[in-house]
Amino acid sequence: MSRSFENLKVLVIEDKEHMRALLRRLLGHIGVRVVHEANDGQAGLLVLRDNECDLILTDMDMAPMDGLTFTRQIRASRAHAGVPIIMISGHTERAKVEAARDAGVNEFLIKPVTPANLVSRITEIVERPRSFVQAKDYSGPDRRRRQTSDYAGPDRREGDRPSRQGTATPKA
DSSP, rough: OOOOOOOOOOOESSSSSSHHHHHHHHHHTTTTEEEESSHHHHHHHHHHHHOOOOEEEEEOOOOOSSSHHHHHHHHHOSSSSSOOEEEEEEEOHHHHHHHHHHTTTTTTSSOOOHHHHHHHHHHHHHOOOOEEEOOOOOOEHHHHHHHHOOOTTTOTTTTTOTTTTEEEEOOO
């Protein structure tokens, strides 16, 4: 394996033991040495209270606290707001993926999880982190994947300005 993730401390939040075991094995296979586990969002918050984590993998559907609620609480917190979150789900409907994005996840991973897909999402977070946005109605990674935008209104993000073609150009 060309990339090394051995220094990452990962929290896995998943209500199914077999899925936690699979994620733990996959993370170990790619070099992650420290893996904390929780079986729902509430337990995940308790783990974060006592442990430093560099990355969170969370399932979407859990009880009593699901992954979306967990993500919103993390993004609203001061202590852990910037920790990258990968949402894992068997739901592929656009509305579910957009709900995860709008809650503040960095990446979305569809079940069944493969080693290649997991490495791809972690690599994206580690090697190409997105800016963190704090806005009135949203806190989380910049939701834009492309550097182009034709929005030129009053709420345009600082650092973006429309070019002649109407695309965003970063300030120098």
